[in-house]
Amino acid sequence: MKRRNDQRARSHPAYWAFLMHRLSGLGLAVFLPLHFWALGLALRGPAALEGFLRFTDQGLFKLAEWGLVVLLALHMMGGVRLLLIEFGSASGLRKDWIAGAAGFAAAAGLAFALSLFA
Amino acid sequence: MTAKLRVKVWRGSAVGAFSTYEVPRQGSQTVLDVVTHVQRHLEPSLSYRFACRVGMCGSCAMTVNGKARWTCRTHVAKVVAEGDELEIAPLANLPVIKDLATDMSEFFDKWARAKGSFKGSKTRHDDFARVAPSSPERVTASAGIECIGCAACYSSCDVVTWRPDYLGPAALNRAWTLVNDVRDVERTSRLGAVAGDAGCHSCHTQGSCTERCPKQLSPTLAIAGLKRTVAKAAVRGLL
Amino acid sequence: MNVAAVAQARRWYWQRVSAMVLALCVLVHLGVLIYAVRGGLTAAAILSRTRGNWGFAAFYTVFVIACAVHVPVGLANIAREWWRLGERPALWLGRGFSVVLLWAGLRAVYAVVA
Numbered sequence: 001m002k003r004r005n006d007q008r009a010r011s012h013p014a015y016w017a018f019l020m021h022r023l024s025g026l027g028l029a030v031f032l033p034l035h036f037w038a039l040g041l042a043l044r045g046p047a048a049l050e051g052f053l054r055f056t057d058q059g060l061f062k063l064a065e066w067g068l069v070v071l072l073a074l075h076m077m078g079g080v081r082l083l084l085i086e087f088g089s090a091s092g093l094r095k096d097w098i099a100g101a102a103g104f105a106a107a108a109g110l111a112f113a114l115s116l117f118a
Numbered sequence: 119m120t121a122k123l124r125v126k127v128w129r130g131s132a133v134g135a136f137s138t139y140e141v142p143r144q145g146s147q148t149v150l151d152v153v154t155h156v157q158r159h160l161e162p163s164l165s166y167r168f169a170c171r172v173g174m175c176g177s178c179a180m181t182v183n184g185k186a187r188w189t190c191r192t193h194v195a196k197v198v199a200e201g202d203e204l205e206i207a208p209l210a211n212l213p214v215i216k217d218l219a220t221d222m223s224e225f226f227d228k229w230a231r232a233k234g235s236f237k238g239s240k241t242r243h244d245d246f247a248r249v250a251p252s253s254p255e256r257v258t259a260s261a262g263i264e265c266i267g268c269a270a271c272y273s274s275c276d277v278v279t280w281r282p283d284y285l286g287p288a289a290l291n292r293a294w295t296l297v298n299d300v301r302d303v304e305r306t307s308r309l310g311a312v313a314g315d316a317g318c319h320s321c322h323t324q325g326s327c328t329e330r331c332p333k334q335l336s337p338t339l340a341i342a343g344l345k346r347t348v349a350k351a352a353v354r355g356l357l
Numbered sequence: 358m359n360v361a362a363v364a365q366a367r368r369w370y371w372q373r374v375s376a377m378v379l380a381l382c383v384l385v386h387l388g389v390l391i392y393a394v395r396g397g398l399t400a401a402a403i404l405s406r407t408r409g410n411w412g413f414a415a416f417y418t419v420f421v422i423a424c425a426v427h428v429p430v431g432l433a434n435i436a437r438e439w440w441r442l443g444e445r446p447a448l449w450l451g452r453g454f455s456v457v458l459l460w461a462g463l464r465a466v467y468a469v470v471a
Contacts, residue, residue, distance in 0.1 A: 001132030005210045008184025009274055014325030014338075022322070025431050029454070032424065036461035042404060042468040050400035057397075069387070076383045079376050082323055086342045086373065090261070093325045093338060111391050118395045280438040313362035315437075315444065319369050322434070345369060352366035357359050 014093045017101070021078040024071040031068055066112055073108035077101035120144075123194065125152055127164065128207040131214045136205070137161070149189035149197070150178050153206060153218065166218035173332070176268025180218050181207040186270035188332045209273035225269050225288070232289035232317070233308040238301050247301045259298040262291050262340050264333045271327035271337055283316040287327035287337030290318055294340035297347060309344075309351050318344040368430050375427035382420040407469040414470040421462030429455040 010019075041048040056065075081097035121143040126136040139160050141152050150168055157164040168178040173191040180189050183197050183205050198204050212220035240247060249256050271287040272278055278286050285293075293312045296302050312318050318341045327337040351357045393403065407413050429451030436447040 002213055003128075003132060003181070003208060003210045004279055005181075005274065005276065006184055009181075009186070009210070009326060009330075010276070012325070012329045014323070014329065018322055018324045022431070022435065025428075026435060029428050029432055032428070033457055033461050036458070036465040039465035040461065040468045042400070043464075046400045046404055049404070053398050053400055069390070072383060073387060076380055076387075080380055083373065083376060083380075085323060085338070086345055090258075090336075090339050092336065093323075093328055108387055108391070112394065115391045115395045116397075277438070310359040310362050313359065314365040317362075317365075319365045320434075348362070348366050349370045352363045353370070355358075357363050357366065 013095050013098050017078055017081070017098045020074055021082070024075040024078070027071050028068070028075060062116060066109055066116075069112040070105045070109040073105040074101055077104045123147075123152065123198070124203045125156065126203055126205045127153070127156060127161075127218070128214075129164070129217050131216060134214075134217075136207075138203075143194070147194045149180070149182050149187070149192045149194060149204065149206060152194060152204065153180075153189060164218070165216040174266070176266040176270075176332075179209055179268040179270050179273070179332075181209055181273065186210070186273040186330050188268065188270070191332065209269055211273050211275070211278045212269065220269075222269060225272055225286070226267070228285045229267070229289045229292060231311060232285045232293040233304055233311045234289055234292035234296065236296055236299060236302055237304045239303045240301070249300060253300075255298040255300055258343065259295045262295045262335055262337075265291060265335055266333070268332065270330050270332060271335075274326040274330040276324055276326065277320050277322060281315065281320055284320050285312065285317055287321075287341065290321070290344060291335060291337040291340040294343050297344065306351070306356055309348050310357050312344050313348045313352075313357065318348060321345075371426050372430040375423045378419065378423040379427055382416070382423060385416070386420070404469060408471075410470060414466055417466045418463065421459065421466060424462060425455045425459040428458060 010016075038052055039049070041052050056062075077097070078101050081094050081101060084091075084097065085094055122140045123143040125139050125141050127139060128134060129137045139156050141155050141160075144151070150171060153164070153166050154168075157166065166178075166180070168190060169175045171178070171190045173188055176188065178189045179186060181187075182189060182192055186209055187197075189206070194204060206218065208214045208218045208220045212222065212225065215221050238247075251257075251260075265288060267288060269288065271291075275284075275287055277284050290312055293308055297305060297308060302308075321338070321341040323338055323342075325338050328335070328339075331337070348357070393406075432454055433447040433451035436442040436450050437444065442450065
């Protein structure tokens with residue numbers, strides 16, 4: 001029988017980056033079929049799609065959409081960091097890219113929010 | 119009146135509990151000093167491992183305040199702030215024999231399963247092999263050969279916890295150094311041994327191994343190298 | 358030949374290649390959606406830009422296919438490590454999800470372009 005690690009062993013940036021990458025990926029994976037279904041409403045005509053879009057005008061939906069944009073940006077930049085670690089020159093855990101991913105996601109989220117309220 | 123340090127030490131096997139002791143606090147005191155004091159003066163039945171006590175052998179690796187460390191090279195002052203407790207437990211991810219001593223068998227078994235040993239083709243009758251120190255393979259190998267098998271990385275890896283078959287960072291790091299040893303003749307079978315769910319493809323770049331390695335090695339990068347090399351071999355039908 | 362090792366190497370390889378494609382697709386898509394939501398989204402606004410737009414269709418078809426390749430590998434890993442599925446069930450979960458994404462995604466592209 002073995003002992004397991006607790007959060008103290010996980011409190012470093014590269015681990016947070018892993019966790020964010022996995023959770024954002026899972027969130028996006030769950031979201032995608034819904035996204036495709038919603039767009040597929042156009043098969044029934046513009047009115048069907050319009051009806052759905054108006055339904056999602058509620059605040060909670062907009063917040064979720066903002067969250068998804070942030071998750072997408074995070075997952076993408078975190079992924080680029082992983083591609084660099086795996087295919088690029090040996091440069092450690094590339095913690096600058098972790099910070100960069102967070103910054104990019106914040107920027108994307110802000111741009112989306114501003115665009116929404118424009 | 120000497121300052122005192124409160125220490126929680128794991129007692130038992132995987133099922134057990136922390137026992138609390140009070141140890142005199144001293145300057146330049148290491149965690150190993152604390153464990154030794156407890157065993158010599160307070161709890162003779164405490165089981166723990168050490169050997170060189172100067173940061174060369176890796177025997178004294180334990181979980182200190184939740185992180186895998188060499189206890190002989192960890193100053194108490196560095197990990198314990200004023201008024202805090204010191205918590206000492208055995209390494210994670212390994213069966214606990216008793217108290218602070220773990221069974222390292224699976225760690226070394228996986229080393230062997232990853233084909234972590236050198237096999238050459240020359241005999242004593244052949245000339246020396248010539249490997250330029252500046253050659254890319256030698257530089258890559260050099261970056262990972264200082265591993266002394268302390269299991270701090272293995273203990274810190276969540277994938278080792280989640281996948282019992284996972285070979286782990288140390289075994290894979292050693293395999294990578296051998297993949298880069300141009301004298302070695304087992305390259306193909308080694309690449310086959312380190313591929314798959316039990317091997318390099320299960321590494322998710324959590325980086326805990328690289329964070330905790332007392333020799334500042336980077337198993338994360340070694341495993342990334344294995345992923346690339348295995349993919350190339352697979353594409354060329356060499357696996 | 359080590360069949361299992363080759364299969365795993367391929368899965369890794371295709372997940373990374375599709376990741377490279379997706380990095381570009383996502384960058385473009387983020388730009389598109391941030392632009393498109395300005396002042397609110399309407400079906401008419403979306404469809405006026407997508408209907409008959411074959412460049413759009415080509416781009417998003419590539420996007421959908423890349424998703425169908427990329428998502429299942431990570432999903433199978435999560436299923437193995439966090440949801441305690443066995444190796445084969447996890448693989449089939451991934452494959453099933455891949456089919457779902459491919460079908461629903463291509464249907465969605467068709468829905469807004471045709």
